[in-house]
């Protein structure tokens with residue numbers, strides 16, 4: 327564990343299934359700090375909206391629901407957990423149904439404000455991962471990274487975790503990348519890493535060598 331991470335925010339953004347959460351977890355564990363998965367909050371809002379049969383394009387209903395039954399992100403270094411009261415949502419957040427709806431929910435400015443407020447309230451230090459951590463939420467972060475890889479490589483990796491086949495996963499990832507374009511630009515001061523030729527530890531080490 328390194329002790330140089332005091333009062334530091336590291337941002338790791340990138341496209342869908344580029345390795346953000348696995349890499350963030352590895353970096354966070356090496357630094358001895360938590361990591362924060364912003365995508366899980368968008369996924370939680372989507373899951374709860376779907377369960378309540380709400381229109382995912384309409385912010386007021388979603389915000390009323392989230393206000394009445396607050397969602398809590400538990401940012402641990404080994405893996406984030408999401409709670410709504412006593413109910414743990416974590417295991418339900420990576421279904422294909424949530425994948426399909428989440429970009430619609432994430433396009434709502436009111437939902438983005440709901441997520442951003444929770445993230446900005448967290449005590450430093452931490453590693454934050456998502457799409458706009460280095461641009462919008464923590465523009466003052468000391469170290470910023472952006473992960474990419476071809477859609478095919480990302481789909482092959484994700485196929486090891488999902489029941490669908492590679493072409494179906496690839497098409498869904500590309501659709502989500504398109505819908506997420508607005509919030510997914512790399513920060514101008516981020517180091518862009520193509521994770522295609524690297525294994526997980528290779529990406530983690532590339533980042534760690536650039537941290538104090």
Ligand SMILES: Nc1ncnc2c1ncn2[C@@H]1O[C@H](COP(=O)(O)OP(=O)(O)O)[C@@H](O)[C@H]1O
Nearest residue numbers: 342343344345346347348483484521524525526
């Ligand atoms: N560089 C890499 N090499 C091989 N597999 C990787 C690499 N990065 C991530 N993975 C694997 O790809 C999958 C998606 O990674 P994940 O961290 O969930 O991405 P994201 O958080 O961007 O969606 C996981 O199974 C992970 O173990």
Ligand SMILES: Nc1ccn([C@@H]2O[C@H](COP(=O)(O)OP(=O)(O)O)[C@@H](O)[C@H]2O)c(=O)n1
Nearest residue numbers: 342343364365366368428429432456457458
């Ligand atoms: N900072 C963020 C994080 C996620 N998101 C949205 O949340 C969705 C799920 O994010 P995620 O990081 O859990 O998804 P994966 O890249 O892990 O598949 C994305 O497709 C975006 O629509 C966002 O808009 N901004």
